[in-house]
Amino acid sequence: MTVPEQLEKLFNQYVITGNHAESDYFTLIKEIIKEREKGMGDCQQALNKAYDFVRDEIVTNCNLPLQEITFGTSGWRGQLGKDIYARSVAAVTTAIVQIYEKVDEKKELAALLGVESFSSAKTKGCVLGFDNRFGGSLLASHVAAVLLDAGFVVHYAGESTTGVLSAAVIKNKAAFSINLTPSHNPLEYGGYKFNAADGGPAETAITTQITTNARALIAAGFKESFNELISEDIFDHSKVKRFDSLSTWRNLVHNNRTMHGLNLDTSVAEFGKRDDIVIVIDCVHGASRLHIRKLFDPDAKANLTVLRGDSDVTFGGVSPEPSSENMLGVGKTIKERKEKFSIGAIIDPDGDRIRFTDGNIEISMNQFGAMAYHFLHEYKGKNGMVAKTVATSNLANSLSSAFGEELFEPAVGFKNFKPVMGKALVCFEESDGITVIGHTPEKDAYIGLLTALEMVLSTGMNLGDYLQKIEKEFGEFYPERDGIKVQIQGDPLLHVLEKLSKYVVGAQVKIGKEIRTIKELITIDGRKMVFEDGSWLMIRPSGTEPKVRFYVESRTPEGTQDLVVAAKAMLIEIGLDV
Numbered sequence: 001m002t003v004p005e006q007l008e009k010l011f012n013q014y015v016i017t018g019n020h021a022e023s024d025y026f027t028l029i030k031e032i033i034k035e036r037e038k039g040m041g042d043c044q045q046a047l048n049k050a051y052d053f054v055r056d057e058i059v060t061n062c063n064l065p066l067q068e069i070t071f072g073t074s075g076w077r078g079q080l081g082k083d084i085y086a087r088s089v090a091a092v093t094t095a096i097v098q099i100y101e102k103v104d105e106k107k108e109l110a111a112l113l114g115v116e117s118f119s120s121a122k123t124k125g126c127v128l129g130f131d132n133r134f135g136g137s138l139l140a141s142h143v144a145a146v147l148l149d150a151g152f153v154v155h156y157a158g159e160s161t162t163g164v165l166s167a168a169v170i171k172n173k174a175a176f177s178i179n180l181t182p183s184h185n186p187l188e189y190g191g192y193k194f195n196a197a198d199g200g201p202a203e204t205a206i207t208t209q210i211t212t213n214a215r216a217l218i219a220a221g222f223k224e225s226f227n228e229l230i231s232e233d234i235f236d237h238s239k240v241k242r243f244d245s246l247s248t249w250r251n252l253v254h255n256n257r258t259m260h261g262l263n264l265d266t267s268v269a270e271f272g273k274r275d276d277i278v279i280v281i282d283c284v285h286g287a288s289r290l291h292i293r294k295l296f297d298p299d300a301k302a303n304l305t306v307l308r309g310d311s312d313v314t315f316g317g318v319s320p321e322p323s324s325e326n327m328l329g330v331g332k333t334i335k336e337r338k339e340k341f342s343i344g345a346i347i348d349p350d351g352d353r354i355r356f357t358d359g360n361i362e363i364s365m366n367q368f369g370a371m372a373y374h375f376l377h378e379y380k381g382k383n384g385m386v387a388k389t390v391a392t393s394n395l396a397n398s399l400s401s402a403f404g405e406e407l408f409e410p411a412v413g414f415k416n417f418k419p420v421m422g423k424a425l426v427c428f429e430e431s432d433g434i435t436v437i438g439h440t441p442e443k444d445a446y447i448g449l450l451t452a453l454e455m456v457l458s459t460g461m462n463l464g465d466y467l468q469k470i471e472k473e474f475g476e477f478y479p480e481r482d483g484i485k486v487q488i489q490g491d492p493l494l495h496v497l498e499k500l501s502k503y504v505v506g507a508q509v510k511i512g513k514e515i516r517t518i519k520e521l522i523t524i525d526g527r528k529m530v531f532e533d534g535s536w537l538m539i540r541p542s543g544t545e546p547k548v549r550f551y552v553e554s555r556t557p558e559g560t561q562d563l564v565v566a567a568k569a570m571l572i573e574i575g576l577d578v
Contacts, residue, residue, distance in 0.1 A: 006035065007046045020057040025050055025081065026188035033317040047314065051134055057081035058135050061088075069214045071207035072543035074413065075193035077182040080135060084182075084190030086142045088214075091222045092192055093146040093178065095213030099206065100175070112206055113176070114197030121175040124197075125153030127168045129160040129245065130180035131287045131350040133190055134313040139180050141234045142224065148239055149225075156235050157245035161287045161351025163435075163444025164249045166199040170440060171248040181350035184321035185545065187314050200441030201415035246291050249446065252439070259438025260425075261380030267453050268296055271303070277341040277456065280305045280333045281449075284320040285312040286349030288445065295446065305333055315349070322346045322355035322432045324362060334359030341456050343463065347445045353432035354445035356452055361464030365448075366393035366479040369428030371463070372451050374399055374470050376425045376436065379458050384437065387417050387424035390525050391538055391551040393479040395471075396428075402474060411525030413543065414443050430481060430551065478560045482567075483542065483549040486576060493541050497548070499574040500527050500539060510569075511535070512562030535559060537567045548576060 014028035130136030182191030410416035433443030526540025552563035
């Protein structure tokens with residue numbers, strides 16, 4: 001079979017002419033990627049043709065989303081063309097406008113949103129951006145059309161990262177931001193993040209209202225009424241203010257350096273002068289590829305390497321998350337270098353997650369967040385509490401106890417740190433998100449990268465050596481996480497997970513060859529069972545994907561796998577496939 005014939009066969013299999021709803025464009029795209037990996041020619045032309053179908057579906061889809069619009073722990077996510085398309089995105093934006101229209105009569109809304117009035121919200125405007133996903137600019141044009149029609153100023157960043165857009169809200173004194181991204185989800189996903197005036201994830205009361213309003217609009221047959229605004233030139237509208245989003249991030253970090261103790265200019269300058277340190281960053285084709293060299297140039301060239309730094313909406317066919325598998329290229333590149341000090345990192349598409357390695361040891365946020373807290377407290381001389389989600393390693397707990405400082409431990413979701421923003425030196429969660437005091441209330445890979453650079457420069461140690469020093473003094477912790485895909489979500493899934501309620505304090509669980517007793521039960525987010533030896537396992541439904549996640553931590557390396565097996569056994573027991 002010739003190359004064109006094989007590709008044509010794939011199109012015939014997955015494309016139903018004139019029927020977007022029944023066509024499966026992203027399975028087609030994934031199959032073409034597989035053929036590309038085998039070395040087949042003409043694949044880029046085929047991908048372009050497949051994405052043309054996706055673009056047309058995004059523009060023309062008038063059906064209901066396959067999955068009801070729902071804002072989870074970090075916005076709304078769904079399949080491009082099927083859930084996330086022009087009309088649904090415009091409906092969600094209209095739902096947000098409806099909320100602002102009521103702030104004059106509902107002062108509690110004004111307080112939650114951080115605005116004085118509807119008029120001031122329109123004047124302050126919205127920061128608008130997107131990651132590298134297919135259709136970002138197209139979807140953003142529909143968001144802009146809704147906002148402009150309602151009288152809002154639009155601060156247009158174009159492609160950018162979540163942390164940078166959050167900084168832009170603060171520095172531009174905007175009313176809110178809209179970021180079209182599904183974060184680390186696979187290539188078929190689109191997404192929508194809404195942050196209020198503080199630059200952080202919106203309160204649950206707000207996202208719940210957005211969900212309610214948007215569902216009502218869609219159910220009522222919502223149609224865009226401003227088609228004359230939607231064109232290639234919409235971002236040249238008089239109320240659209242283009243700006244350099246990375247510059248606003250730099251200014252925020254610089255202005256607040258006395259709070260967190262991090263000095264971007266000094267650290268970058270020292271890095272550029274030294275020949276004994278290398279930084280390797282894998283952007284996985286995401287939005288960070290536009291910023292990384294700008295953060296370090298002009299001084300850092302030979303000792304800065306950027307991997308997967310070109311534009312590719314397919315992410316090379318991988319799921320673009322900061323995983324161990326995706327980190328392999330960073331580790332390999334570092335091992336080929338001769339410098340004494342190495343900082344390797346992988347950043348997800350919208351730049352809100354980062355994972356590190358020094359070439360020898362992979363360091364997830366479970367460890368790095370605790371390291372950042374130790375660094376700011378002990379090396380930068382900052383006193384204060386630490387905040388980490390309940391699913392995150394207890395290494396930070398050990399540090400805060402030893403320092404005589406408070407610990408804040410909320411449910412998963414960065415918005416749950418809001419009560420301690422401005423108090424906690426570091427806020428972090430195991431899924432590779434971090435921020436520091438004096439920065440934005442949103443997770444930000446770049447502030448994590450700057451912290452890592454200053455760690456190495458200040459301590460004279462590689463990240464792995466610094467971690468081992470901390471563990472030697474405060475104890476070793478071995479966390480792990482995994483998850484399973486499920487066919488049910490919402491209340492039906494919660495009903496199944498309720499079967500875990502038999503695991504109460506005093507109940508016994510087989511972990512490896514041992515029988516352990518549950519000493520403590522934490523139910524603020526799913527079910528976290530803490531055993532007598534300090535090890536624990538936690539099970540909760542994902543807030544962003546059709547998955548059940550489980551998290552474990554042991555005090556020994558071999559004990560971690562036993563906990564993973566035990567968690568899977570519990571899920572099988574209640575009827576979920578593993």
